[in-house]
Amino acid sequence: MSVLVYVETWEGKLKKASYEAASYGARLASRLGTDAYAIVLNASDDASVLGKYGIKKTFSVKGEHFQHFHNYKYVEAIAHVAEQIQAKALVLSGTFTGKMVAPLLAVKINAALITNVVSDPQEVTPLTVKRSAFSNKGFVYYESQSEVNILSILPNALGVSESTGQGEVEEIVHTPETNIEIQIVEIDKVKGKVPLPEAEIVVSAGRGLKSPDNWGMIEELAEALGASTACSKPVSDMHWRPHSEHVGQTGITINPQLYIAIGISGAIQHLAGVSGSKTIVVINSDPEAPFFKAADYGVVGDAFKVVPALTEAIRKFKAQ
Amino acid sequence: MKVLVCISHVPDTTSKINFTNNNTEFDKSGITFIINPYDEFGLTRAIWLQEKQGAHITVINVGTSETEPTLRKALAIGANDAIRIDAEPTDAWFVASQIAAQAKEGGYDLIIGGRESIDYNGSQVPGMVAAMLGVPFVNACVGLEVDGGKATVIREIDGGKEKSIISLPAVIAGQKGLVEESDLRIPNMRGIMQARTKPLKVVAPVESERKTKAVLFEKPASKASVKLVDPDNIEELVRLLHEEAKVI
Ligand SMILES: Cc1cc2nc3c(=O)[nH]c(=O)nc-3n(C[C@H](O)[C@H](O)[C@H](O)COP(=O)(O)OP(=O)(O)OC[C@H]3O[C@@H](n4cnc5c(N)ncnc54)[C@H](O)[C@@H]3O)c2cc1C
Numbered sequence: 402m403s404v405l406v407y408v409e410t411w412e413g414k415l416k417k418a419s420y421e422a423a424s425y426g427a428r429l430a431s432r433l434g435t436d437a438y439a440i441v442l443n444a445s446d447d448a449s450v451l452g453k454y455g456i457k458k459t460f461s462v463k464g465e466h467f468q469h470f471h472n473y474k475y476v477e478a479i480a481h482v483a484e485q486i487q488a489k490a491l492v493l494s495g496t497f498t499g500k501m502v503a504p505l506l507a508v509k510i511n512a513a514l515i516t517n518v519v520s521d522p523q524e525v526t527p528l529t530v531k532r533s534a535f536s537n538k539g540f541v542y543y544e545s546q547s548e549v550n551i552l553s554i555l556p557n558a559l560g561v562s563e564s565t566g567q568g569e570v571e572e573i574v575h576t577p578e579t580n581i582e583i584q585i586v587e588i589d590k591v592k593g594k595v596p597l598p599e600a601e602i603v604v605s606a607g608r609g610l611k612s613p614d615n616w617g618m619i620e621e622l623a624e625a626l627g628a629s630t631a632c633s634k635p636v637s638d639m640h641w642r643p644h645s646e647h648v649g650q651t652g653i654t655i656n657p658q659l660y661i662a663i664g665i666s667g668a669i670q671h672l673a674g675v676s677g678s679k680t681i682v683v684i685n686s687d688p689e690a691p692f693f694k695a696a697d698y699g700v701v702g703d704a705f706k707v708v709p710a711l712t713e714a715i716r717k718f719k720a721q
Numbered sequence: 722m723k724v725l726v727c728i729s730h731v732p733d734t735t736s737k738i739n740f741t742n743n744n745t746e747f748d749k750s751g752i753t754f755i756i757n758p759y760d761e762f763g764l765t766r767a768i769w770l771q772e773k774q775g776a777h778i779t780v781i782n783v784g785t786s787e788t789e790p791t792l793r794k795a796l797a798i799g800a801n802d803a804i805r806i807d808a809e810p811t812d813a814w815f816v817a818s819q820i821a822a823q824a825k826e827g828g829y830d831l832i833i834g835g836r837e838s839i840d841y842n843g844s845q846v847p848g849m850v851a852a853m854l855g856v857p858f859v860n861a862c863v864g865l866e867v868d869g870g871k872a873t874v875i876r877e878i879d880g881g882k883e884k885s886i887i888s889l890p891a892v893i894a895g896q897k898g899l900v901e902e903s904d905l906r907i908p909n910m911r912g913i914m915q916a917r918t919k920p921l922k923v924v925a926p927v928e929s930e931r932k933t934k935a936v937l938f939e940k941p942a943s944k945a946s947v948k949l950v951d952p953d954n955i956e957e958l959v960r961l962l963h964e965e966a967k968v969i
Pocket residue numbers: 606607608609610632633634635636647648649650651652663664665666667668669670671674684685686687690702703704705734758
């Protein structure tokens with residue numbers, strides 16, 4: 402018996418969300434009295450760094466079959482390693498890639514899948530874990546009815562546990578058997594930006610900004626903080642900002658360390674996607690804006706004055 | 722072309738969520754149920770396939786008789802017929818097994834579901850259906866064009882988009898982008914009248930395990946009240962974020 406963590410890469414590099422999954426897998430393994438292993442596909446990074454997060458050994462799968470993401474091929478390779486090490490629990494991160502992989506993997510290895518996991522297991526037999534549901538408006542404890550389990554971690558919900566140590570890395574070859582063809586014709590990536598669900602700090606703005614031309618100050622604040630940018634739904638509906646920035650019930654769900662909401666009223670559907678954030682700062686000219694009820698810190702004021710001042714103060718703070 | 726659209730029956734987005742029976746059940750009292758918003762985008766895209774490419778649309782739900790108004794609404798929007806698998810949809814594996822069994826029987830070219838149900842946020846059912854059928858699966862789909870036995874799909878990836886060509890049959894899990902909000906259809910009187918007489922087949926579930934069980938529900942801890950910072954003293958906010966919240 403053992404634990405297997407699927408470690409994702411981003412342009413060949415190990416993803417930050419994967420360190421969180423690795424840490425989770427290592428903690429779970431120690432509770433089960435066993436070891437945690439990892440599998441990474443098509444990585445250019447040295448995977449021995451996963452040792453710092455408690456991974457004993459990483460199986461690094463290379464080769465032409467894995468150069469591009471292909472959910473069925475990836476799942477086969479993961480299932481192959483899982484079988485080799487007799488994994489009873491698999492851990493991965495609930496990113497877009499994770500969600501392409503997890504349900505297929507569950508069927509392939511006949512496992513229970515629990516997604517949106519936000520805490521270490523309450524129990525290990527039967528496996529019982531807390532997961533987020535109702536778009537952040539509630540939690541559910543799920544009990545597994547299966548021998549083999551896959552846990553998909555809500556990105557950023559738990560963070561990493563880091564120590565010292567180096568993991569082993571073993572390169573393996575796997576030739577997938579699937580005859581499902583996926584012909585990728587185009588990949589359109591926003592370069593250099595942290596994917597929104599993984600960002601630790603998110604600066605977000607709404608209709609209160611009045612025009613797409615006013616986003617310069619939002620981007621400057623985000624840059625000063627090393628944050629990603631987001632927006633409310635009407636803003637993306639009006640094409641002021643790309644749809645990929647839309648957070649909320651019908652957009653992306655995020656739970657960063659810090660969420661700064663500027664000129665956003667705080668409608669229930671917006672809150673559904675952001676209320677998992679550790680700390681929420683609201684900047685709004687209307688003291689009655691509902692968002693203040695969900696905020697940790699609030700500034701009642703005009704965004705056009707407050708935001709540049711805040712950017713300045715952050716820069717000063719960072720310079721110290 | 723035969724299209725199967727999976728419809729999840731979920732609380733309206735404005736719902737206040739409460740639990741009952743010692744927090745072992747979701748409290749349905751006073752809740753309005755709707756077509757899962759992600760499924761509505763998929764249904765609308767399917768209607769376009771019906772109008773422009775002559776597709777036949779079947780909507781399917783795994784649920785008890787209380788979900789029938791939701792299926793009737795899908796029929797009023799324009800689906801040709803409906804199937805309800807008469808069972809409590811408490812586990813993704815179980816639900817996917819039911820849909821996969823119907824899909825095998827019906828010989829659909831395309832199965833459209835949603836990225837996630839907005840109640841349990843599982844993101845599981847469509848992918849499991851695809852794997853059970855052994856056909857391509859595309860999650861977070863924001864673009865779909867069908868041409869003969871192939872589909873060109875665009876999916877959201879971390880920080881971008883990916884366009885690919887897959888062969889049919891296939892399963893996609895959709896979201897906004899498949900169609901825009903302004904494309905969604907409100908059923909008109911004629912649609913509602915027609916929906917009453919469109920076929921809604923009720924089917925007994927096939928044998929399947931359930932691999933998970935919800936044992937307890939919990940509400941998020943309520944927030945302490947907001948700390949207001951004077952806009953003329955914004956350095957104070959930076960100090961609080963650093964020293965108190967420890968997030969910068
Ligand atoms: C089915 C459904 C799903 C939905 N899903 C989502 C979702 O996923 N995400 C989402 O965001 N919304 C969603 N909505 C929409 C949601 O209900 C709100 O309409 C939306 O969030 C409002 O966006 P906003 O706060 O940017 O705009 P508004 O509500 O117009 O708020 C603008 C705010 O800016 C403030 N303001 C104005 N001028 C200034 C200034 N100079 N300085 C500072 N503040 C200023 C105002 O006081 C106001 O509070 C959904 C709605 C429905 C029906």
